[in-house]
Amino acid sequence: MISCVEEPEAPKIEVNENAQIAQVKSWFEQNKTKLRLPDRGSNFRSQSKELILPFFEKEPDWDKFHHYYFPDGREVFEVSLANATKYFPTSIVENFPNENPKDYMVQNIMFVKHSTENRFDPLIARYYPSDEYSKNHQKNIAYKQIDQYWSGRLDIFTYDEHHFIGFLIEEGEIINTINYGNDAEVNRRITGDCRTIIREVTWASNEPGPTQDDPYGYGVTYHSILIAETTCSGSGGYTPTGGTQVINGEPYYSFGGVDTGINCSGNCEYIVPVVSRPSSIILNLLTNPCASDIFKQLRKMSILKSSIGNINQTNEIIQLLDSANNFQFFIKNRQFSSQDSLKSAMTIPSIIFNSETQKNEITIELNDSYLNSATKLSIARTILHELIHAYILYSGFMGTDGSLNSSLKSYGSSMGIYSNDFHHSFMPIYISSIGYSLAEWNRRYGNSLISDRNYYDEVAWGGLSAMNFENGQYIWFEAFKSKFQTENKRLEVHQKIINEIKGYYDAEGKPC
Amino acid sequence: MMLKESLVKFIILSSGLICLAFCQTNLKEEEKMVINLICKEEKVENVSDIRLRWSDYGFINYKKLNHENVVYYDRGEFELNLWFNEAQKTELTQKVRSVKPSRIQKKDLPDNVKLITEDYGQLRRTVYSFSEPIFQEGKNGINYAFILVSQTFETEGWTKYYFLEEHAKKWKVKAVWMIGFS
Numbered sequence A: 001m002i003s004c005v006e007e008p009e010a011p012k013i014e015v016n017e018n019a020q021i022a023q024v025k026s027w028f029e030q031n032k033t034k035l036r037l038p039d040r041g042s043n044f045r046s047q048s049k050e051l052i053l054p055f056f057e058k059e060p061d062w063d064k065f066h067h068y069y070f071p072d073g074r075e076v077f078e079v080s081l082a083n084a085t086k087y088f089p090t091s092i093v094e095n096f097p098n099e100n101p102k103d104y105m106v107q108n109i110m111f112v113k114h115s116t117e118n119r120f121d122p123l124i125a126r127y128y129p130s131d132e133y134s135k136n137h138q139k140n141i142a143y144k145q146i147d148q149y150w151s152g153r154l155d156i157f158t159y160d161e162h163h164f165i166g167f168l169i170e171e172g173e174i175i176n177t178i179n180y181g182n183d184a185e186v187n188r189r190i191t192g193d194c195r196t197i198i199r200e201v202t203w204a205s206n207e208p209g210p211t212q213d214d215p216y217g218y219g220v221t222y223h224s225i226l227i228a229e230t231t232c233s234g235s236g237g238y239t240p241t242g243g244t245q246v247i248n249g250e251p252y253y254s255f256g257g258v259d260t261g262i263n264c265s266g267n268c269e270y271i272v273p274v275v276s277r278p279s280s281i282i283l284n285l286l287t288n289p290c291a292s293d294i295f296k297q298l299r300k301m302s303i304l305k306s307s308i309g310n311i312n313q314t315n316e317i318i319q320l321l322d323s324a325n326n327f328q329f330f331i332k333n334r335q336f337s338s339q340d341s342l343k344s345a346m347t348i349p350s351i352i353f354n355s356e357t358q359k360n361e362i363t364i365e366l367n368d369s370y371l372n373s374a375t376k377l378s379i380a381r382t383i384l385h386e387l388i389h390a391y392i393l394y395s396g397f398m399g400t401d402g403s404l405n406s407s408l409k410s411y412g413s414s415m416g417i418y419s420n421d422f423h424h425s426f427m428p429i430y431i432s433s434i435g436y437s438l439a440e441w442n443r444r445y446g447n448s449l450i451s452d453r454n455y456y457d458e459v460a461w462g463g464l465s466a467m468n469f470e471n472g473q474y475i476w477f478e479a480f481k482s483k484f485q486t487e488n489k490r491l492e493v494h495q496k497i498i499n500e501i502k503g504y505y506d507a508e509g510k511p512c
Numbered sequence B: 001m002m003l004k005e006s007l008v009k010f011i012i013l014s015s016g017l018i019c020l021a022f023c024q025t026n027l028k029e030e031e032k033m034v035i036n037l038i039c040k041e042e043k044v045e046n047v048s049d050i051r052l053r054w055s056d057y058g059f060i061n062y063k064k065l066n067h068e069n070v071v072y073y074d075r076g077e078f079e080l081n082l083w084f085n086e087a088q089k090t091e092l093t094q095k096v097r098s099v100k101p102s103r104i105q106k107k108d109l110p111d112n113v114k115l116i117t118e119d120y121g122q123l124r125r126t127v128y129s130f131s132e133p134i135f136q137e138g139k140n141g142i143n144y145a146f147i148l149v150s151q152t153f154e155t156e157g158w159t160k161y162y163f164l165e166e167h168a169k170k171w172k173v174k175a176v177w178m179i180g181f182s
Helices: A011-034 A090-095 A132-136 A183-189 A289-300 A315-326 A368-373 A376-394 A404-414 A419-444 A453-459 A478-483 A487-502 B002-042 B086-098
Strands: A061-069 A075-080 A087-089 A106-113 A120-129 A152-158 A163-170 A173-181 A194-205 A221-233 A244-247 A250-253 A330-334 A345-354 A359-367 A466-470 A473-476 B046-048 B114-116 B127-130 B134-137 B143-153 B156-167 B170-181
Touching (some): A011 A061, A011 A106, A087 A090, A087 A120, A090 A120, A090 A152, A090 A194, A289 A376, A315 A376, A315 A404, A315 A419, A345 A376, A359 A368, A359 A376, A368 A487, A376 A404, A376 A419, A376 A487, A404 A419, A419 A453, A419 A478, A473 A487, A478 A487, B002 B127, B002 B156, B002 B170, B086 B134
Parallel strands (some): A330 A359, B046 B114, B046 B127
Antiparallel strands (some): A087 A194, A120 A152, A152 A163, A163 A173, A173 A221, A244 A250, A466 A473, B127 B143, B134 B143, B143 B156, B156 B170
């Protein structure tokens, strides 16, 4: 979860958000005992019309929250419920057979501010990843801030645990919606590509329950129900009268649809809010298909993280790579202006506050001219270089000249690593990590036939080798100079980097 | 009567033309001083004759000059609202939108700085580029200037946004903001 402590938010925003979350908390404390739907005589055991799980009191972790807006302008505060009872559909267990679902699922409570009244009716959001990447990239997940490549299941429940709607998500896109209800109701809703089957649906909680609900004594309580499950492809699938409304071209879901919905005419103590579609943050704005694929490959294989433990890394570097790997930034390509046309890429260090997402954003730009000539290996190297650069900047470590070299130095200093150690120890280990990551990426996705790991380590010095050329000689960065003792070797390594950047004949990587 | 009116018109028109010529010369001098100062600050040796364009970096209005949507840890001197009133802000928007880049000439640079007029893609040297500076008087009567500076060495480099002020006919750097680097 994003917490205001973890992210370097602008102070004024933090103060505002903290004041607002205090307001939500106060409203919740005053109203939490009233947040129940009228009893409609159904529960998870009976021949019910609904899937209703046992209610439990919720204690949100108010320090960890997201703040965003639905497209219709309603404000949402999504707060962590990490320490509460966790519910999960047993169908997801097979995704990670040897792990306890409570450890990898995310459970939040969404407080949706009413458009006219001063109330924040809550919903429960439960996120279940379906693969390793998604499991590792949901630390900051929220209903409107899902990682672009996250796959899994998201279920929304009312505060008192009536199933509202489920979404099956594949790489940030909704591929199916799921609703539970009785057969007769569901049939009326079906149009187009919806499919209904009557089946036994089993949900479980990580809390031990009565023996009949925990026949194996696993400390897990099972809740099974024979119910009609309707799955519709995409984010829609219903007619507007069947549960989905369209406002300004945007689909919204209302609890229970028209037939069973709760119409509050002034007296309702809990109004189940209408919700918009969940959506992802599109980080990859690359229009160059080759570069876009490389970015996706790097991101999906958590490549920086994968290098941890494989080489002799120091804690400082492990920490850096791990954090950079989970860091969210925007990446795009464009034709740089004539005076910048030689540059391969730029990190835009200005952190922009996006009022729509209420988040600070940082952007990396790749130059079209560079993408047209560089090898895939060079592009992968540049993305990693800029990724680390962007993360370091975002964390406030701006070097004296803004270069990655000086910013890494600034980061190193914060860890107590100074001049000599920086050049002779920190930098070579850092480069070796990037080299390892490049070699791993190449093994899985790249098309270079070279298997010598040294080559990847050498290419990893890109942008960190030469700083200038004076009186007929290169001026090298200190760490590069220390690593390669002879001028000939320095020139050879530097030329390899240039070969990959320019896509010269001698490059080992293949064109994009 | 007719003669008197014509004379007044002539005087106003002439003084306007004289002022225009003088002001432009004056601005050219100011520009030279600004560029000279930055050459000294950045230890510049080579300058491209082609200008950076403000619009290429998204500078299209006062809001962008003031970096209003940028989260600063410390905006410091870059809080332009401190220095400009509403009319001056409007003027700044007009200036940044209407600036027409001209080529830098050798006489605009310090003697020790080389003007690069060729494609420097194959040159192994660090080359700097400048935008047209934008000058604006502030609400305290002090003159301010804005200029973009870009450095390129092989495939690496950066772009900085400079904010300067004039004191006793001398320019000094008030603030610098890095707007991009590789």
